[in-house]
Amino acid sequence: MLTVARAFKVSLVHELAADLINGVFAGQHGHDFVIEVTVGGALDSKNGVLPARKNLTEIVNATIVRPLDGQKLNDFVEPASAERLGEYVFNQLKATEIGPELIGVQINETRKNRYQFFKR
Numbered sequence: 001m002l003t004v005a006r007a008f009k010v011s012l013v014h015e016l017a018a019d020l021i022n023g024v025f026a027g028q029h030g031h032d033f034v035i036e037v038t039v040g041g042a043l044d045s046k047n048g049v050l051p052a053r054k055n056l057t058e059i060v061n062a063t064i065v066r067p068l069d070g071q072k073l074n075d076f077v078e079p080a081s082a083e084r085l086g087e088y089v090f091n092q093l094k095a096t097e098i099g100p101e102l103i104g105v106q107i108n109e110t111r112k113n114r115y116q117f118f119k120r
C-alpha cells in the first residue's frame with residue numbers, strides 16, 4: 001500500500017491537570033501543533049495518484065483546522081493532552097469521506113514530542 005502524509009498547523013491553548021505532568025501544574029499555555037494526516041490505498045491507474053489525496057486538504061481544513069485553530073483544546077477534549085488531540089483528530093476524520101483511506105494522525109507538539117495515532 002502507498003501512503004501520503006500532509007501537514008497542517010493548528011494553534012491551540014490547553015491546560016493540563018497537575019497529575020499529568022509529573023506533579024507539576026502545567027498552567028494554560030499554547031502550542032503551534034503540526035498535525036500530519038496520513039492516507040493510503042492503491043494508485044488510480046489513470047492519473048497515478050492516491051484517490052484519498054484529492055480532497056484531503058479541503059476536508060482536514062473544514063473538519064480540523066478551521067474549528068480548532070485559535071481555540072482552547074479543553075473545549076474539545078478532556079484531559080486536553082496532545083494524545084487526546086490525536087485521538088480526536090483521528091475520530092473526526094474517520095467520519096468523513098477520507099475515513100476509509102485514513103491510516104493515521106501524528107501530532108507534533110514540540111520539536112521533541114510527537115504522538116502517533118493509527119488505526120488498528
Ligand SMILES: [Zn+2]
Nearest residue numbers: 014029030031
Ligand atoms: Zn502543552
